[in-house]
Amino acid sequence: MTSVPVDLLPHLRRARDVADRNYAEPLDLAGLARAAGVSKYHFLRCFAAEYGETPMQYVxxxxxxxxxxxxxxxxxxxxxxxxxxxxxxxxxxxxxxxxxxxxxxxxxxxxxxxxxxxxxxxxxxxxxxxxxxxxxxxxxxxxxxxxxxxxxx
Structure with a gap:
């Protein structure tokens, strides 16, 4: 399991909040990663490590x-x-x-x-x-x- 840097947690929460607010709209990995301010692959790994599911599974x-x-x-x-x-x-x-x-x-x-x-x-x-x-x-x-x-x- 990947350890998520503490300074990245607020960014992951921001992306999760975007997903919570806009769940009914078309969402993709790249858009959520932009909300977090990181590359989509880094975002995918860190989100899954922190929340136990991929961003799209969460959506x-x-x-x-x-x-x-x-x-x-x-x-x-x-x-x-x-x-x-x-x-x-x-x-x-x-x-x-x-x-x-x-x-x-x-x-x-x-x-x-x-x-x-x-x-x-x-x-x-x-x-x-x-x-x-x-x-x-x-x-x-x-x-x-x-x-x-x-x-x-």
Missing amino acids: TRRRIERATDLLRATNLTVTEVSILVGYSALGSFTRRFTELVGVSPSEYQRTQAGARIPGCYVFMLGLSSAIPAKPDEALAPYGRRTNDPEEQQ
């Missing part, structure tokens, strides 16, 4: 953890969940989910009891970060639009 595990939360708590379909957690192919998602959880995503969802959050709320909350703090900021390139006749003058 996969985080995606599947999030998928189990969504399947348990929402009424989203398996396809919707797979897309929300960053998979572009349903087959890949199902295979990884089954490997890590032990049952297929649909079987997992069927076995979970309890009230479910409607999917429309999940999509609204997921898109909330794209809504500007001030509504007029979204229209800035096009000029301010309003239905108030007094403001249109």
Whole structure:
């Protein structure tokens, strides 16, 4: 097992934080290594030595953890969940989910009891970060639009 230099640990944590925040987006080894500020091969060795799994295994595990939360708590379909957690192919998602959880995503969802959050709320909350703090900021390139006749003058 490789010993990780102490001064590299904050850099590895930064890359892990990037993976945690952006798990649903396309992530690759080179991008995570850039976040850590080291070469991708050095990053791969040090990350695996420190956390016990490769960076991409970590991203996969985080995606599947999030998928189990969504399947348990929402009424989203398996396809919707797979897309929300960053998979572009349903087959890949199902295979990884089954490997890590032990049952297929649909079987997992069927076995979970309890009230479910409607999917429309999940999509609204997921898109909330794209809504500007001030509504007029979204229209800035096009000029301010309003239905108030007094403001249109």
